[in-house]
Amino acid sequence: MIDRPVRIGLQLQPQHMDYATIRRTASEADDLGVDILFNWDHFFPLSGEPDGLHFECWTMLAAWAESTSRVEIGALVACNSYRNPELLADMARTVDHISEGRLILGIGSGWFERDYTEYGYQFGTAGGRLDDLATALPRIESRWEKLNPKPTRDIPVLIGGGGEKKTLRLTAKHADIWHSFSDPSTLERxxxxxRDHCADVGRDPSGIEISVMGKTEDRDKMYELGARLFTIHTGGPSPDLTELREFLTWRDQRNA
Structure with a gap:
């Protein structure tokens, strides 16, 4: 059994604010001691004004790789549908090098239909998108072995989603981190x-870090169930790090 410390992530949702605000907030979170800084992989806001200010995921991650110094960075999560798997592997490898080994590849099958329709991607079905993800993950892993230079480390793969037949099996086969949006009772199930999928593929489930969204009322129960990565989210126009500071204090108490 791996004894993991609690880690805290911040998802800085890149909507409804200018980039100067995003950069300043990312730097502040880094200085505060957050463990992971996430954005998301969408082309339009997910809340508020549908056509409000918004910025793209991977160019932002490259900028964060230069503008931060300590924190790990990644998307929660990158959409598999938007990029050829070999290209995504190369992009991740490049940001890994720019950041000197701080990238996490968060990835999922995609769900926001407007992104697909306005950018010309085939939306298809949820099952079909998951099948595409299953095909893409080994291609990404294979490309990392072929690139010159290779990644600076074994890039951690975070898979987001709770589908029990496909997503969790992909997690058992490929992921270092599983991100769930579940409540405690659902997470337990x-x-x-x-664990059953891990047994089927011959993997120790303790090798997968359990990640959840940070909710004050649930966090101690989630911790008891095995969650160790808790992510707070904030966005524009005025990102607020008050809750993040409180979670960092809780982290330090848990890890003492």
């Missing part, structure tokens, strides 16, 4: 399913 899905962890049992994940």
């Amino acid at each position: 899905k962890l049992g399913i994940l």
